[in-house]
Amino acid sequence: MCSGGDLIVNLIEYFVSNFTFILGYTWDHIKLVGLAIIIAIVIGVPLGIYCSVNKYAASTILQIASIMMTIPSLALFGIMIPVLSLINEGIGTLPAIIALVLYSQLPIIRNTYTAINNVDPDIRDAANGIGLTTFQRLIKVELPNAMPLIMAGIRTATVLNIGVGAIATLIGAGGLGGIIYQGILRTNNTMILAGAIAVAVLALIADLFLRLIENLFTPKGVKK
Amino acid sequence: MDRTNKTIALIIKLIFWALLIAFFVWAFANNMFSKIWEQPDTFLRLLGEHITIVLLSGAAAVLLAVPLGIFVTRPKFRKSEWLIVGIANLGQTIPSLAVLALAMGFLGIGISAAVVALFVYSLLPILQNTIAGLDSVDDNMIDAAKGMGLTNTQILWKIELPNALTSIIAGVRTALVINIGTAALAYLIGAGGLGVWIFTGIRLFDNAFLMSGAVPVTLLAIVIDYLFKWLQFALVPKGLRLARKAQNS
Amino acid sequence: MIHFNDVTKIYNSNVKAIENMNFTVEEGELVIMLGPSGCGKTTLLRMVNQLESITKGDIMLNGKSVWHSNKIEMRRNIGYVIQSNGLFPNMNIEDNAMIVPNLLGWDRKKMRDRFNMLMELVGLNPDEYRKRYPHELSGGQQQRVGVARALAADPPVMLMDEPFGALDPIIRTHLQEEFLQIQKELKKTILFVSHDIDEAVKMADKIALLKGGKMMQYAEPARMLNKPANSFVAEFVGQDRVLKSMSLYTVRDLANALTLKPVIESPDSQNINENLSLRVAISKILNQEADQLIVENDNGTRKGSITLDLIEQFLHREIKESV
Numbered sequence: 121m122c123s124g125g126d127l128i129v130n131l132i133e134y135f136v137s138n139f140t141f142i143l144g145y146t147w148d149h150i151k152l153v154g155l156a157i158i159i160a161i162v163i164g165v166p167l168g169i170y171c172s173v174n175k176y177a178a179s180t181i182l183q184i185a186s187i188m189m190t191i192p193s194l195a196l197f198g199i200m201i202p203v204l205s206l207i208n209e210g211i212g213t214l215p216a217i218i219a220l221v222l223y224s225q226l227p228i229i230r231n232t233y234t235a236i237n238n239v240d241p242d243i244r245d246a247a248n249g250i251g252l253t254t255f256q257r258l259i260k261v262e263l264p265n266a267m268p269l270i271m272a273g274i275r276t277a278t279v280l281n282i283g284v285g286a287i288a289t290l291i292g293a294g295g296l297g298g299i300i301y302q303g304i305l306r307t308n309n310t311m312i313l314a315g316a317i318a319v320a321v322l323a324l325i326a327d328l329f330l331r332l333i334e335n336l337f338t339p340k341g342v343k344k
Numbered sequence: 345m346d347r348t349n350k351t352i353a354l355i356i357k358l359i360f361w362a363l364l365i366a367f368f369v370w371a372f373a374n375n376m377f378s379k380i381w382e383q384p385d386t387f388l389r390l391l392g393e394h395i396t397i398v399l400l401s402g403a404a405a406v407l408l409a410v411p412l413g414i415f416v417t418r419p420k421f422r423k424s425e426w427l428i429v430g431i432a433n434l435g436q437t438i439p440s441l442a443v444l445a446l447a448m449g450f451l452g453i454g455i456s457a458a459v460v461a462l463f464v465y466s467l468l469p470i471l472q473n474t475i476a477g478l479d480s481v482d483d484n485m486i487d488a489a490k491g492m493g494l495t496n497t498q499i500l501w502k503i504e505l506p507n508a509l510t511s512i513i514a515g516v517r518t519a520l521v522i523n524i525g526t527a528a529l530a531y532l533i534g535a536g537g538l539g540v541w542i543f544t545g546i547r548l549f550d551n552a553f554l555m556s557g558a559v560p561v562t563l564l565a566i567v568i569d570y571l572f573k574w575l576q577f578a579l580v581p582k583g584l585r586l587a588r589k590a591q592n593s
Numbered sequence: 594m595i596h597f598n599d600v601t602k603i604y605n606s607n608v609k610a611i612e613n614m615n616f617t618v619e620e621g622e623l624v625i626m627l628g629p630s631g632c633g634k635t636t637l638l639r640m641v642n643q644l645e646s647i648t649k650g651d652i653m654l655n656g657k658s659v660w661h662s663n664k665i666e667m668r669r670n671i672g673y674v675i676q677s678n679g680l681f682p683n684m685n686i687e688d689n690a691m692i693v694p695n696l697l698g699w700d701r702k703k704m705r706d707r708f709n710m711l712m713e714l715v716g717l718n719p720d721e722y723r724k725r726y727p728h729e730l731s732g733g734q735q736q737r738v739g740v741a742r743a744l745a746a747d748p749p750v751m752l753m754d755e756p757f758g759a760l761d762p763i764i765r766t767h768l769q770e771e772f773l774q775i776q777k778e779l780k781k782t783i784l785f786v787s788h789d790i791d792e793a794v795k796m797a798d799k800i801a802l803l804k805g806g807k808m809m810q811y812a813e814p815a816r817m818l819n820k821p822a823n824s825f826v827a828e829f830v831g832q833d834r835v836l837k838s839m840s841l842y843t844v845r846d847l848a849n850a851l852t853l854k855p856v857i858e859s860p861d862s863q864n865i866n867e868n869l870s871l872r873v874a875i876s877k878i879l880n881q882e883a884d885q886l887i888v889e890n891d892n893g894t895r896k897g898s899i900t901l902d903l904i905e906q907f908l909h910r911e912i913k914e915s916v
Binding site for chain 3: 484485487488489490491492493494495498502503506507581582583584586587589
């Protein structure tokens with residue numbers, strides 16, 4: 121056990137001397153989470169849109185998504201390994217990506233659904249009144265107005281996934297969790313802390329970056 | 345239109361259940377829960393450890409986070425609120441694995457390190473929700489209560505806490521569900537729990553160990569989640585449920 | 594009963610919200626504080642029950658300084674009604690209405706009787722509403738419960754902060770009239786904040802018109818309408834102040850001031866009770882094209898008749914007298 125001052129010195133030393141090594145882990149982490157989020161958006165946003173036109177399906181889909189969210193990450197990996205070993209993909213990136221995609225569904229679907237439902241009924245009426253088709257109304261009116269909330273859902277999912285991604289290392293998916301795990305095996309506090317800080321910083325940067333995009337994607341008139 | 349929508353919803357539900365049933369049939373057919381029957385004593389011990397870690401840390405977190413949330417929302421300390429909320433937000437970006445690992449670094453291997461780690465980790469959502477719940481109480485309502493001569497303590501107990509209860513229970517619910525998952529990692533710091541079988545399964549590539557550990561952990565999380573959803577309904581005064589409904593409609 | 598003695602409120606050591614306020618609300622009077630937003634009327638109201646502090650001066654409540662009273666005890670002796678959201682959603686109607694008696698430790702039986710009595714008073718069926726919750730009630734019903742709650746411990750003084758402001762016009766008129774009836778019976782000392790001149794004219798015994806934390810005029814409604822103290826008051830009460838003031842005079846006032854014309858039987862005449870307002874009289878004349886109205890007292894005895902000329906004469910007299 122070492123004092124706080126030593127710990128900080130050790131940490132800085134560790135970051136400096138293992139810079140490329142940490143960068144590699146970070147890149148793996150970003151690839152894993154990034155790929156999962158893209159897939160999650162492709163599935164989740166259309167599902168959210170569909171939910172906004174079918175309220176019966178909405179409650180079913182949201183219920184299923186919230187059950188998915190409840191499943192502990194390690195347990196989800198544990199369940200997926202035997203299932204995916206049927207196609208010889210039990211350990212590695214595939215179960216990790218599937219798990220991250222499943223976890224992202226609730227925030228993305230829920231926010232898309234709420235955002236579209238929250239669009240002022242008067243605006244919708246006006247859109248119908250000037251003769252837009254349902255599809256045109258969706259693209260031109262509802263989605264632009266819903267954009268900030270949808271992006272917020274994507275942001276929540278991303279930050280969450282960066283944390284879960286740290287556990288994915290345990291089933292061989294790589295990423296920053298690896299530094300923490302090695303720290304545990306070697307009982308090396310510096311490494312554990314270095315890994316934790318790297319994950320937290322990555323989450324904060326992702327959060328900031330997505331807020332920026334959210335701002336870019338938000339039509340001027342919708343900004344508060 | 346309505347009927348088609350209902351039918352589609354029903355089909356989605358049926359597919360979900362079918363997949364679930366198929367999964368269990370497949371798992372049973374391949375004897376994947378065999379460890380539970382073969383080693384019931386070990387199973388019960390691991391389950392007991394798991395629940396102990398979760399409940400001890402959760403209870404301690406409630407006992408600290410709720411009073412702390414009340415404390416920082418008092419007018420005198422309002423100025424420090426942003427700081428606490430900021431720490432709570434920041435803290436949640438630290439992965440649970442790291443919190444466990446750090447606790448081990450300072451407290452050594454064993455169940456107490458796991459309890460401390462989970463305690464710290466569950467403080468954040470409970471604190472966050474307590475503060476949010478108390479902040480959401482309508483100022484007019486508090487004003488009316490003050491004007492009628494309720495003391496600050498009476499306002500807290502009769503008005504603020506009942507109105508913040510939904511949010512506080514939601515925080516406890518989130519914290520416990522996260523804890524059940526994090527406790528599965530407690531094996532890594534020698535604290536036992538059902539994670540022992542999951543990790544053994546990963547290491548030995550043994551599906552029976554994997555499933556006998558992972559499925560009970562999942563069920564535990566879902567049961568606790570539903571239990572608290574029910575509590576949220578049962579404990580929250582009826583008038584507030586109506587208020588919420590009125591707001592959402 | 595409520596005496597404002599040189600009351601001053603200063604924010605941030607230089608912004609004067611209230612400046613040297615001096616006036617008295619007599620026992621049993623309903624005084625409405627009126628003024629544009631930001632004039633300090635709500636601040637002044639909230640200083641009475643010490644939700645706002647007093648920088649200088651003092652408010653005497655029944656001869657006792659609020660500044661030196663125990664806040665909690667004092668507040669329990671003052672009924673307080675606010676615009677909206679004042680009911681507690683977690684409590685049912687009975688618990689809401691009986692919160693102060695409950696704090697004061699009344700016994701169950703006494704509380705139940707009081708609840709039944711108050712609900713009858715505000716026009717709600719006690720048994721129908723007892724176990725219901727605020728969100729099951731309409732805005733008007735909620736505000737009735739708000740009034741019942743303020744009256745619960747039978748406080749001699751009531752403070753009302755735009756109590757009917759959030760209601761739609763028809764309900765608002767209903768509640769104003771009902772409340773006036775209740776006030777006639779109970780004779781509470783009431784300080785009431787409003788931004789609506791019509792509400793003030795209709796309900797107040799006296800109006801306190803404020804601007805920028807200063808008192809512009811403190812007078813009976815008729816006096817304020819017909820004898821505005823300065824151009825701000827004249828502008829605030831409106832171009833139609835003379836018309837408005839007509840609802841404040843009864844036919845009897847006219848009969849006492851001027852000599853009525855003799856009764857001439859004609860198909861164009863109508864009867865009018867002497868307790869009705871001049872406004873009713875003039876609209877009868879204009880709407881129903883009656884040339885004259887025959888004034889009757891409650892027993893049906895005819896006292897003479899009035900015409901448009903006579904009303905005009907009366908108003909000229911009142912306004913001239915007041916300038």
